Amino acid sequence: MCGIAGIYHLETPKPVDPARVESMCDALAHRGPDGSGVWTAPGVALGHRRLSIIDVAGSPQPMASLDGRAMLVFNGEIYNYRELRRELQASGAQFRTDGDSEVILAAWQRWGPDCVSRLHGMFAFAIYDLDSRSLFLARDRLGVKPLFMAPLSDGSLAFGSELKALLAHPLLRREIDPLAVEDYLAWGYVPDTRSILKGVTKLPAGHSLLLRHGAPLPKPVQWWDVTFADRRKGKVEDLEAELLHLLRQAVTSRMVADVPLGAFLSGGVDSSSVVALMAEASGQPVKTCSIGFDVAALDESDYAAQVARRFGTDHRARHVSPDDFEAIDNLAGMFDEPFADASALPTWRVCQLARESVTVALSGDGADEAFAGYRRHVFQHGEDRIRGLIPQALRSPVFGALGTLYPKADWAPRPLRAKSTLLSLAGDSAQGYARSIGFTPPELRDRLYSEEFRRLRGDYRAEHTLLETMRGAPARSGLDRAQYADLKQWLPGDILTKVDRTSMAVSLEARDPLLDHRLVEFAATLPESMRVRGGQGKWLMKRTMRRSLPDEILYRPKQGFVTPIAQWFRGPLAQSAREIASGERLARTGWLDAARLGTMVEEHISGRSDHSRLLWQFLMLDRSLIHLGIS
Structure with missing residues (x-):
């Protein structure tokens, strides 16, 4: 795993000062502590920070092709590079190294931009072709690896693995995009459709960009998509066998490394499945690690220990106090943009623990999105049945009125918190799902915004993009569209961003076998009954893993990493919450109604x-403004 950065002049190929790219790479030193390099030519500079994983002694970057006609900087791993290498050798290609970087160069020279469809893995890379003087940027199918870009006033395009690389460039404007603030308050993160800073964009997952001197900046080209429009047929036993094959293939392909390798183990279905398949494929005990909490209601460590014993892993566990709020400023620095998923804190802690013994760790991320594992997927499935029975003309006024009148019962048992469900049923399937995954609903945002911010925001609403994604999805049902939206927005914007930044902060490579694109494509073709059945998500995956895991692991209620932010804001962070509401930093932005926010505090x-999620959002926004140098 690595960090990349670069500058490309779109108009005149002006000389690029290598020191400028060096400073951008220095901002990414945590992503690649094992080496660095910068290469320049008229109109272009490429920089790299290396974390050595494959071919540790070789494969330095920036890397030139064997004939010197192409240069590469690359962040990620190509899991099928050995098969590609053999195919390319059969057509005459020669190699000097044993790593995957040189395979990307040879694939580019053989297939051009179409090379990306041959690559299986996680990646963001830049290739400069000296013959055509063009720059090719590409990002993996699901957005595991990030790539930020910004056109600058001198006619160049700067790019880097994290926003902090661009922040190191003196020409980058540091002006907040108010539409990104709207997005952030709606979702708890800034989606890949924009950045917190005006003028900065993110290359979307599954897209590429081909730049040429003298040509205008083109739009990214989508080279991969997943479809839910097809339905696979066959016996359950046959589908189960096919899924097991794909799971084994995904896990074993990600166990290739020339450095110590292990796995995160929470004791949930997904990480336990990965560890079970690793143990099956390994002749040595799998190195696993887990984080537990001192509060029993938040602690899953007993389940992780049970799985570790079952497979004889070399298990390391650490209990941390949930009162870990002193790390908040560190989190803001990792993410650059405001990021309100509070599970980032325990995720960072488990990455720290893993890094003490391994350099690569396999995770269980991705199965919930691919196989419908979230509670909201089960609800969406059930609510769509109700929508199919009751016409919209009746649902909208009746459920809308009931939802408006029903109290926001944060204190009540979960089954009695019906307000969100009623409001969800009042809209169509896409509107209902947008409400179910939102952090701050639109009516609350409107009450919190100042009149000036509402003017800046104009007609834009964060939900618009999600609704367009769902309504235009290659899909048959509301559940299909919900999962498609998760794969396109939630997964790269929240889950993968969280894992990338927290793992890279400690120079750890995290790999996601359950996001193997062949596995995701297979899951998208499953009938709904193979995904959601009997009030349970991930039905076929759980059935498949019963060969290895007990029902106690497979069918216990989903928990995930929980951070007690509600308690924090009634205790040690109470004063911080009051300072946000009355402080000068957010007040100077003019975005918020300070009196209303103070009342909520x-x-x-x-x-x-319980306004804990909202207060956490504002706390992380406040800290991000400090990090971005905006006060």
Whole structure:
């Protein structure tokens, strides 16, 4: 795993100062502590920070092709590079190294931009072709690896693995995009459709960009998509066998490394499945690690220990206090953009623990999105049945009125918190799903915004993009569209961003076997009954893994990493919450109604309401503004 950065002049191929790219790469030193390099030519500079994983002694970057006609900087891993290498050798290609970087160069020279469809793995890379003087940028299918870009005032395009690489460039404007603030408050992260800074964009997952001197900046080209429009037929036993084959293939392909390798183990279905398949494929005990909490209601470590014993892993566990809020400023620095998924904190802690013994760790991320494993998928499936029975003309006024009148019962048992469900049923399938995954609903955002911010935002609403994605999805049902939207927005914007930044902060490579694109494509063709059945998600995957895992692991309620932010804001962070509401930093932006925010702070501290997620959002936004140098 690595960090990349570069500068490309779109108009005149002006000389590029290598020191400028060096400073961009220095900002990414945590992504690649094992080596660095910069290469320049008229109009272009490529920089690289290396974390050595494959061909540790060789494969330095920037890397030139054997004939010197192409240069590469690459972040990620290509899991089928050995098969590609053999195919390319059969057509005459020669190789000097044993790694995957040189295979990408040879694939580019053989197939051009179409080379990306041959690559299986996670990647973001840049190739400069000296013959055509063009720059090719590409990002993997599902967005595991990030790539930020920004056109600058001198006619160049700067790019880098993280926003902090662009922040190191003196010509980057640091002006907040108000539409990104709207997105952030709606979702808890800034989606890949924009960045927190005006003028900065992210190359979308499954897209590429081909730049040429003297040509205008083109739009990214989509080279991969997943479809839910087809349905696979066959016996359950046959589908189960096919899924097991794909799972084994995905896990074993990600166990190739020339450095110590292990796995995260939470004791949930997904990480336990990965560890089970690793143990099956390994002649040595798998190195596993887990984080537990001192509060029993938040702790899954007993389940992780049970799985570790079952497969004889070399297991390391550490308990941490949930009062870990002192790390908040560190989190803001990792993410650059505001990021409100509080599970980032324990994710960072488990990455720290893993890095003490391994350089690569396999995770269980991705199965929930691919196989419909979230509670919201089960709800979406059930709510769509109701929508199919009751016409929209009746649902909208009846459920809308009931949802408006129903109290926001944060204190009540979960089955009695019906407000969100009622409001969800009032809209169509896409509107209902947008509400179910949102952090801050549109009516609350409108109450919190100042009149000036509402003017800046104009007609834009964060939900618009998600609704367009769902309504234009290659899909048959509401569940299909919900999963498609998760794969396109939630997964790269939240889950993969969280894992990339927290793992790279400690120079750890995290690999996601359950996001193998062949596995995702297979899951998208499953009938709904193979995904959701009997109030359970991931039905076929759980059935398949019963050969290896007990029902106690497969069918226990989903928990995930939980951070007790509600308690924090009624205790040690209460004063921080008050300072956000009354402080100068957010007040100077003019975005918020400070009095209303102050009222919500006091409601939460007193225990009358639970506004913890909203307060966490504003706390992380406040800290991000500090990190971005905006005060």
